[in-house]
Amino acid sequence: MKMHSNTIFITGGTSGIGKGLAEAFHRLGNQVIIGGRREDRLRSVCATNPGMRHFVLDVTDLASIRNTARKVIAEFPALNCVFNNAGMQRRHDFAGGKPVDDAAVVAEIQTNLLGLIRVSSEFLPHLKNQQDAILLNVSSGLAFVPLSIFPVYCATKAAVHSFSLSLRRQLKDSKVKVIELIPPYVATELGGGATPPSGALRPMPLETFIVETMKELEGNEDEIAIGGSKNLLAATAPESVRKIFDGMNH
Numbered sequence: 001m002k003m004h005s006n007t008i009f010i011t012g013g014t015s016g017i018g019k020g021l022a023e024a025f026h027r028l029g030n031q032v033i034i035g036g037r038r039e040d041r042l043r044s045v046c047a048t049n050p051g052m053r054h055f056v057l058d059v060t061d062l063a064s065i066r067n068t069a070r071k072v073i074a075e076f077p078a079l080n081c082v083f084n085n086a087g088m089q090r091r092h093d094f095a096g097g098k099p100v101d102d103a104a105v106v107a108e109i110q111t112n113l114l115g116l117i118r119v120s121s122e123f124l125p126h127l128k129n130q131q132d133a134i135l136l137n138v139s140s141g142l143a144f145v146p147l148s149i150f151p152v153y154c155a156t157k158a159a160v161h162s163f164s165l166s167l168r169r170q171l172k173d174s175k176v177k178v179i180e181l182i183p184p185y186v187a188t189e190l191g192g193g194a195t196p197p198s199g200a201l202r203p204m205p206l207e208t209f210i211v212e213t214m215k216e217l218e219g220n221e222d223e224i225a226i227g228g229s230k231n232l233l234a235a236t237a238p239e240s241v242r243k244i245f246d247g248m249n250h
Ligand SMILES: NC(=O)c1ccc[n+]([C@@H]2O[C@H](COP(=O)([O-])OP(=O)(O)OC[C@H]3O[C@@H](n4cnc5c(N)ncnc54)[C@H](OP(=O)(O)O)[C@@H]3O)[C@@H](O)[C@H]2O)c1
Pocket: 011, 012, 013, 014, 015, 016, 017, 018, 035, 036, 037, 038, 041, 057, 058, 059, 060, 085, 086, 087, 088, 111, 138, 139, 140, 141, 182, 183, 184, 185, 186, 187, 188, 189, 190, 191
């Protein structure tokens, strides 16, 4: 994608990957707008990055998404990129002998999947009329090979991958490029940001992840897998699967 002269709206810009990408694109001189629920965090990210703007947004709330989309588009008519990054992760034990936390399951599906679908739906009519338009969806290496302690999270990310394939196909004759960003395990606040036990898989430092992602974004790939996610994507989405997809969707 073009790395300069963009107007980019990023959901979940208050911490981790969203904040890291927001700051990296801001440093390159792009107009960056961030969304998230924690207004104090939004204000502080914008204060340390003069010119960056924010809107309070809860992606589990359709009215909040619609209001935010309307305001962002009205105030930034040059908006050409939307990054669907907001996400959450919870553990669920379906073998524990009692029902899992239903509210947590609903929040996870609404945040990671329904929110991403609704944000896409609200912004696409605008993006379709922009040059160099990008819709970037953040999935996960766990979309391809699940980690069973996070069963709902992994299912939502597999759905984000599937949704991104369909969106890309539907938009193939439009000006909108759909990118799926596939992070590995990265050190952020996700799932509480607990330090992994010794011997466990070590997270990629956030700074390294952002540098590698920015480098990859300069290219023209539709699916950008970073670090360990490269192997997971290659193993589960080989050329034969792509051929079947093309055959079914010509
Ligand atoms: N870290 C990893 O290992 C990893 C690996 C693969 C994929 N990912 C994906 O990367 C994305 C970013 O995660 P992260 O690792 O950077 O985690 P993080 O540090 O916890 O950041 C999550 C972001 O999502 C926002 N968010 C959560 N619920 C929201 C809601 N209802 N409405 C609006 N914003 C909401 C949070 O902002 P507020 O709380 O202020 O709303 C925060 O800015 C997620 O989609 C995650 O699944 C992460």
